[in-house]
Amino acid sequence: MGYLARFSELGSADVATAGGKGANLGELTRAGLPVPPGAVLLTSAYDDAVAAAGIGGRIAELAADPDRDAASARIRELFREAAVPEDIAAAVREAYAELGGAVAVRSSATAEDLAGASFAGQQDTLLDVRGEEAVLAAVVECWSSLWTARAMEYRAGHRARQGIGPDPVSLAVVIQRMVDADASGVLFTADPTTGRRDRIAIGAAWGLGESVVGGLVSTDDLVVDRVTFAEVSRRIADKAEMTVRTGGGTAQVPVPAQMRRAPVLDPAAAAELARLGARIEEHFGAPQDIEWCRAAGVFAIVQSRPVTALPPPAADPPRDWPLPYRGGLYFRASIVEQMPDPLTPLFADLVDGAVTRALSALFAQIVGGAGVREGDLRFPTVNGYAYYFYRGSGLARLTVRMPLAFRTLRGTDGSGRAGIRGWREHAHPEYAGTVASWAVRDLAGMSPAALLDGAATLLEAGCRYYTAVQSIIPLAATAEIAFAAFYDRAVRRPGDPAAGTFLVGADSVPILAEKSLYDLAAAARVAGLAESVAAVDTDELVRAVRDDDPPAGADPQAWRGWATLVREHLARYGHTVYDLDFSAPTPADEPGPLLGTVRRHLTGEGADPYARQRRLVDRRDAQTALVRHRLGPLRRRTFDALLRRARETGPVREDALADMGLAWPLIRRMLRELGGRLVEACTLTSPDDVYWLTAAELRAGVPGPVEERRMLHRGRRLVAPPQMLPELPRLERALQAVMPARDRNQTGSTIRGIAAASGAVTATARVLRGPEDFSGMRPGEVLVARITTPAWTSLFAQAAAVVTDVGGPLSHSSIVAREYGIPAVLGTGAATTRIRTGDRVRVDGDAGTVTLLEG
Known part of the structure; x- marks a missing residue:
């Protein structure tokens, strides 16, 4: 040859x-x-x-x-x-x-x-x-x-x-x-956005195709049905430029005015091209990414390659937001912030009534029984996303009684579940006791109905607990707001640090959990296991810890001792949730992300949390002393009182939130036991399919369409849900200050959010959907996520800054970012859809902005 x-x-x-x-x-x-x-x-x-x-x-x-x-x-x-x-x-x-x-x-x-x-x-x-x-x-x-x-x-x-x-x-x-092409583009024989194998996606532009592949020009985007070759959708772009031959190279030239908004392919041409693509896929036996061109009405193929990283099939993303109840408003706030994705059917089925009953009981306690009536509160889903529904008349009654509610929370004597004493003396012990009473039961000996009832009972206990936590959040919020307002208006001088500087240094549960991971790395070094732990991949490390089976080269006795420490950490902190939907594994279920943090500490990528805390506390105490020294007696007493109150309540909120998932590992074991039995009975194909059935289907033993529901869920994840329904722009602007996210439709290079932790930094972005992405995080990157919960805390040690779609100045992300001394811009509503991993961004935690610099 x-x-x-x-x-x-x-x-x-x-x-x-x-x-x-x-x-x-x-x-x-x-x-x-x-x-x-x-x-x-x-x-x-x-x-x-x-x-x-x-x-x-x-x-x-x-x-x-x-x-x-x-x-x-x-x-x-x-x-x-x-x-x-x-x-x-x-x-x-x-x-x-x-x-x-x-x-x-x-x-x-x-x-x-x-x-x-x-x-x-x-x-x-x-x-x-x-x-x-x-x-x-x-x-x-x-x-x-x-x-x-x-x-x-x-x-x-x-x-x-x-x-x-x-x-x-x-x-x-x-x-x-x-080829002297008059049109060209790309064709995917499976929809690369939704992963659907029954759809063919086409991008088409005038001129040569290299600018299409390179992303230099806008394209018409068509989707064609794989069976009928009829168009499912088409979007005609304003095609301002095209690439043409110059007789020895190429150049970008303006598209003639009459062609800019004209379709490159008519339906017949799109069908012809789609048939050609289907034929190519049939030949190769796998979905293909195809480059095509057309000259004088004849198509030519200039490349075909396998489609890489094709997502699982997803339904079309929803466009409308149908409301199940009329006469009220829907909000994605409070507990919903811990549910960033559409809910699975079983969780949605069980959580609606549990949240409604728990929240109605809380309001009855703090505003009186007349404040809440049947139907005033509900917890439905819209396109799978959870929303609080408040009937208009009920919302009005609650609004009028809010001052009474706050006085009740501040003055509670601990006899109820509300307030800090109520949480500490009643709500938390009751929740922990309920979990403990179910944990001792033999799951293998329980009937399917008992397993489902147990999961529902534990979820109900968790929702009651969260309503008690909700009564703490406004106390912590008002304490911090009051201190910051007094400090900014009556104390702060030019050059003084932000109010958050005085509120850091507490050993909240998330911070203790991070220290525990650092201690596990230190223990591995002392036991001579550092090389063994760092050498194996995360999956193998998880298996070795669970099975007490040391990796090659590790001393068996030392390994068993260290593995015991890991299991103790998971027993103490492994119930913190990434997502309240119990279909999402907790760290106790899948400890890989936590062990990945331990490995990073062993390889030198992790930061010492003790040293960081000492630096922040030293600065906090020095600044506090300077401020107190220059204040007169009256302002000093006010400063001291407000600061003491803010320091006392903030960590309690974090401790309370960290235990929200206390029942979740047990709920998941119960449901997976039930799912495993249905697999043995050939009713389901995987134990995890149980999450995609409703409670009624489980009780009847008649499974629903699991794969169809998974596809629907994937499609729904592709959209950013409105923070309020119906979408009323004037009301949204009026409520923007108290909503957990800004406009999801922001455009331009600057994304605006809530200034949550002071400072500014320019760095590369890392967009994370969940714990499955944690291993990709690198030191010095900007952490971008829909939300972060206490289970995300280990990543803050690596992050240069934090940006979220949902959250506010008093959310978990803000509190922990302050503890780490990194900027945070939260509640952007659009960060994960506007920012891509690898983008250079400037995060300004004082202005509340994220600026896209380059890709």
């Missing part, structure tokens, strides 16, 4: 010699698909050219340089300075002679267009190349593009997961007849 192979001579098995792009084009050609003719300059040409120039060793040295931009520039110089061996140049001329005219010269790396990682766009493509010498120069540019900074970074990011390193990577070059 020598250095050159025609497309007709290549197939999927030739990735090692033709690269991913070349092998796929050969496979498409041999399958009879409409591929413009061409040939591939094989990887042997690259390898021999590098060897002949004697630059292989130097490339390896430069590739190890952490300054990838400088390394890439020098490597590309090495290629341009090297002479191309004559036999390789002859192969290039031969390929061009067969094609003639204008050609496209495309890189085709051996680590490209694979099922596990596409590496798309990491190397160069040159279009409209004319003449032998220009084609030869383009080949050299493609060779050198194997070592662009972005390509080296991309390979490094996948190295551990895919086994791709710098040494075995080589590059082929595709030389293909240029």
